[in-house]
Amino acid sequence: MNPPVPAPRLRILLGREIAMGPGKAELLGLIGETGSISAAAREMGMSYRRAWTLVETMNGAFREPVVEAATGGRGGGGAQVTEFGREALQRYREMEEKAVSSVTTEMDAFAEMLDPDD
Amino acid sequence: MNPPVPAPRLRILLGREIAMGPGKAELLGLIGETGSISAAAREMGMSYRRAWTLVETMNGAFREPVVEAATGGRGGGGAQVTEFGREALQRYREMEEKAVSSVTTEMDAFAEMLDPDD
Numbered sequence: 387m388n389p390p391v392p393a394p395r396l397r398i399l400l401g402r403e404i405a406m407g408p409g410k411a412e413l414l415g416l417i418g419e420t421g422s423i424s425a426a427a428r429e430m431g432m433s434y435r436r437a438w439t440l441v442e443t444m445n446g447a448f449r450e451p452v453v454e455a456a457t458g459g460r461g462g463g464g465a466q467v468t469e470f471g472r473e474a475l476q477r478y479r480e481m482e483e484k485a486v487s488s489v490t491t492e493m494d495a496f497a498e499m500l501d502p503d504d
Numbered sequence: 505m506n507p508p509v510p511a512p513r514l515r516i517l518l519g520r521e522i523a524m525g526p527g528k529a530e531l532l533g534l535i536g537e538t539g540s541i542s543a544a545a546r547e548m549g550m551s552y553r554r555a556w557t558l559v560e561t562m563n564g565a566f567r568e569p570v571v572e573a574a575t576g577g578r579g580g581g582g583a584q585v586t587e588f589g590r591e592a593l594q595r596y597r598e599m600e601e602k603a604v605s606s607v608t609t610e611m612d613a614f615a616e617m618l619d620p621d622d
Contacts, residue, residue: 395515396603397526398614405618408515449619470617477614481607485512488606489599496516496595499588500523501567 394493396482405447406478410440414475417441417453418467441465448474512611514600523565524596528558532593535559535571536585559583566592 397407404410409430416426427437445451452471456464467475486493515525522528527548534544545555563569570589574582585593604611 393516394599394603396607397513397515398611399511399513447619448617450617474614474617477610477617481512481610481614484610485514485603485607489514489603492595492599492602493516496592496599499566499568499592499595501565 394486394489396485398478398481403443403447405444406474408482410444411475411478411482413437413440414444414452414467414471417465418472418475421464421466423453423455423465444471512604512607514596514603516596516599521561521565523562524592526600528562529593529596529600531555531558532562532570532585532589535583536590536593539582539584541571541573541583562589 395408398405413426413430413432416429417423420426420429423437423441424434427434430437441453445453448470450470451468452474453465454468456466513526516523531544531548531550534547535541538544538547541555541559542552545552548555559571563571566588568588569586570592571583572586574584
């Protein structure tokens with residue numbers, strides 16, 4: 387079995403609130419794929435309540451909503467990622483990839499300092 | 505009052521555990537400055553118990569301890585950051601700075617998508 391590879395991740399903080407990070411990005415991507423907050427939450431092993439809170443944080447942090455619940459309300463009618471939300475997600479992923487790529491060499495060296503048995 | 509500036513931060517994950525991130529880096533730096541886990545915790549508005557857990561996570565994630573409690577044990581005799589720990593912290597900070605610098609332009613554009621009233 388290979389030891390886990392240390393992976394640098396990028397978080398984007400707005401004030402003290404995390405506007406976007408690895409967890410929110412994954413959730414947003416899954417809502418886009420499944421059309422449902424509860425299905426996305428399930429896939430991440432997260433409660434619906436927690437997923438809803440993360441969506442509300444994102445919707446509050448951005449100028450425009452990134453997720454819109456369809457008619458039927460919270461539990462009822464599914465949800466979709468807005469065009470604005472898709473753009474935010476894509477930009478976030480591009481930034482993360484670029485930031486991670488910028489420290490590839492340093493990460494390899496840093497990985498040598500980590501316990502391979504973890 | 506100026507709106508908060510969105511700040512990208514770097515986390516380094518080892519498997520599912522965060523080996524090093526902004527919070528652990530700050531804690532490690534403060535332990536180094538104060539020579540005490542409890543003083544560092546206090547400065548961060550964090551419980552001693554929480555700080556101790558973070559220290560244990562770091563000590564377990566790296567090949568060598570990053571913090572050593574002095575004689576007197578957990579609460580008693582202070583703590584110091586090891587040479588190894590100082591190197592890990594410095595490397596982490598260098599990586600974070602480099603990663604963040606690599607996406608400065610993209611962050612400026614992303615910031616435009618965030619709600620300035622937050």
